[in-house]
Amino acid sequence: MFEKLRQVFSFQKKEVKDLLLELEEKLIEADVGWMTAEALLNRVKAEAPSTSEQVSIILKNTILEWLQPKEPWGFKPLKPHTILFVGVNGTGKTTSVGKLAALWRKEGKQVMVVGADTFRAAAVDQARIWAERAGVEFYSGASQSDPASVVFDGIQKAKNSGTDVVLIDTAGRLHTQISLMDELKKMVRVAEKALGRPTDDVFLVLDASLGQNSLAQALQFMAHLPLTGLVLTKLDGTSKGGVVLSAVRETGLPLRFIGLGESKDSMQIFNPARFVQKLVE
Ligand SMILES: Nc1nc2c(ncn2[C@@H]2O[C@H](COP(=O)(O)OP(=O)(O)O)[C@@H](O)[C@H]2O)c(=O)[nH]1
Ligand SMILES: [Mg+2]
Structure with a gap:
């Protein structure tokens, strides 16, 4: 790498x-x-x-x-810490949700995955399979349900069951006339309504193997959504890695997690000092 x-x-x-x-x-x-x-x-x-x-x-x-981020990432004191994962199709949103669910489950957190990519039945199934693999709860509405209402109901359910972390998987492309950004904005609003406070995190998932192309994607999402951080996937599949630098510098967003493979345990919290050390040793 x-x-x-x-x-x-x-x-x-x-x-x-x-x-x-x-x-x-x-x-x-x-x-x-x-x-x-x-x-x-x-x-x-x-x-x-x-x-x-x-x-x-x-x-x-x-x-x-x-x-170096201004502040290290951590769970907020108010439960459930709710994270919306957004990004273009195929960047690794569902996989990242699954891997982080497994990671935090292992740390003893009560985790719920919400499958809000409801337009494709296969997408909901994929999120459900990841939740099962991680051994965490899964919530999604009936097929074709309105993604924002799935988000609302999922968060309500998580609040009632004392869940610590809610991971919301969203669509990267819509097979309708509705604009993806409008749909995502609605989900952010509805999550805030269900929580009674802003969503704790909105993570943009970027595919590192796309290099500089992923920056164009980042700017588009940034223009519409209150992003709080980046997840860079598929770093195992690139010999370059320079996108780590440009993505952080050109978006001003902290890089929080990195994906290094397809297995359950291939997600890491991003550690800048370790990253730089690996570059020079
Ligand atoms: N090698 C590698 N593959 C990944 C990583 N993250 C996701 N993938 C693969 O990328 C493809 C798309 O992932 P998916 O989670 O379905 O993307 P989504 O459309 O954004 O939900 C799948 O084949 C994943 O196994 C990673 O960190 N490394
Ligand atoms: Mg997906």
Whole structure:
């Protein structure tokens, strides 16, 4: 994983001028994206390093500074901590819901998965199977039910049963004339109504293997929804990894969880310090 991003830290050239050219190439190859690559280069230049070691240190510190969230993620004191997962079809929403349900179930939390991707029966089944695999409760309405009412009823049910965490799986594409963003906005509103407070988290799920294309998706969702963080999936399937940097820097959203495979236990809480350490070692 991240071979390309790791190569950013190893230099063949001796002259700093040549080093910077090499660095620019490597950043682009690692899929850091033009904007973020430019910003990193400017940072390095501004500190006028005279050796490749100094360049590496500036890079490491800058990346860590960018990836470090303002606040660490944690469960809010009011139950149930409710998380809506949004994103384009196929990015890994349902899988991420399932993996996080398994993770928190293992930590002893009472978890409920709400299948609000109700337009496709197969999508509800997939969420149900994940909930069973994770050993947690599952809620969804009858087929074709209104996703927002599924969200409302699911949260009510979770409140009544003392559930700690509610994970809401949503659609990435609608087979109707209704706009996806309008439907998602409605779900956010209805969740707030059911909770009596804003939804604790709205996570945007992005597929890391799509590289810079996932940034365009991110901006679209950001324009419509009160996103609180990112989940980056399929990092196991990319040698680049630069999208980790650009996604965080260009959305200003904290990266909270990373998906590293298809199995139940392949979701990790994102740790910036460990991530950067892995890049330089
Ligand atoms: N390798 C890998 N595959 C993943 C990961 N997360 C999801 N997937 C796969 O991506 C595909 C789409 O996932 P799904 O959860 O159905 O996406 P959704 O449409 O957003 O709900 C499935 O085949 C998943 O197994 C991950 O972290 N790594
Ligand atoms: Mg899905």
